[in-house]
Amino acid sequence: MSQVKQITRDGLWQNNPALVQLLGLCPLLAVSNTVANSLGLGLVTLVVLTLSNLLVSSLRGQLNSATRLPAQILIIATFVTCADILLQSYWYELHQRIGLFVALIVTNCTLLARAESFASRHPIRLATLDGFMMGLGFLLVLILLGGVREVLGQGTLLADMHLLFGDSARAWKISLGTPGILLAVLPPGAFITFGCLIAARNWLAQRDETSPTNAAKASNTPLIHRE
């Protein structure tokens, strides 16, 4: 399997930062009560992760083992600060809702883990792709979680999308007419829904491995081991 394919597969499925590595759960669980919030935080994380991987990788020749970690954190913090300020000026209402967790992206272990274990050891092209795919994997899980919780908790889907896409997006809201189950919106609901998602992923992965056609594919060890 080519490296590009392997990196894509790792980020989205095999080594998914949320479902497999269980990293960055604090923002994941806190923000995922609607699709709009999930999409907002997921996109910011995706952009920051891609850019920080790019920069860390391009500086990897200049850094030694003593300066590497501080430099990586500084790079991540810089991008997060930029994202935070941009969000404040262009998507103020959204920032009011998820702003706290945008600042907390600095402490999202996924970013440092990718910078340290992948970007600082791989060429720019692969490192950027890895950042993008890991970010995309995180984003997809966030959206899925947000969607399930929004449907169960509020009986709507795509509500408040105008926070991201302007007033024309108000019409995207789908009201399903189902009664809201408050538990799904609250933190325990986040844990329970997320647990179910992990279980579903493990079940699918297990089924994949045991089916004979895929046995060969699955035996390929992932390019990057979890550290």
Add this chain to the structure above:
Amino acid sequence: MKLDTQRIMLNVLLALVPGVSALAYFFGAGIIVNIVVAGVTAVTTEALILRARNRSLNTLRDGSALLTAVLLALALPPLLPLWMLVAGTAFAIIFGKQLYGGLGHNPFNPAMVGYAALIISFPLAMSSWPALGEPIAFWDILITKAMPNSGIDAVSGATALDVLKFRGALTIDETWTADQGFGHMAGVGWEWINAGFLIGGIYLLATRTITAMAPFGMLIALTVCAVLFYDSGSSQSLGSPLFHLFSGATMVGAFFIVTDPVSSPDSAMGLWIFGLGVGMITFLIRAIGAYPDGLAFAVLLMNALVPLIDHLRLRRT
């Protein structure tokens, strides 16, 4: 072992009869509908999950799913919409019990898991108990439960615990005269319901189906707390000890919930600690919490402490 569990479960179900009869007498056939629907849901859900886990369906015969369903159902308002009832029961069986590995492996009391999920999800529907002494036709009950928006308007009356909590600046005596539903000790109906469960509890103690440590611990803690804060019935009073012993879920909790052998400690001293903790937290939530009764959360919180209590390696029973 299997037969033993089955015998215990049947004994417990038998002991529930007086309390359930009292509930049905005061609140109508909705209670019975709840129990039947919850029972069917629980057994069906358990069977489906056992099939999915490739386990033998024989364990269904131990009756534990049925007991969970009954304990959950009799804590629910008689006019609760059917789908909430079904969802809550299924949640209790799946998330409270089977996901942990089935009977004997669940750290939390499944019935209380179901109750907590329901009260958190649907606080309004879960706290509307119908007014006493206004019988509703059986047909109307079914329609209201099946189609929550088209049935009769709920004739809701506050439970005695609510009356006490939201009485404003009245003293206990004034509350008794102001509110006809407040009864002799703990609210019309509720005192008889609790007496019914007490009778069942005494039967269970007499037949040695349950041990006395946890129930007595809980009742003692509740009584002591109530005595400390009774304040001789002033406007600040949190209710008399008798009131607390005979209202809400006290008796059913003491003899049927905290006595669950799976989710309680395994030493005598542990059981005392467990019971005392449940009693104190129940009182605390009744006194300053926002929910109508505190038993479910008290039990769940103490369930979470059971591994710690067991870890103290106290003398085993």
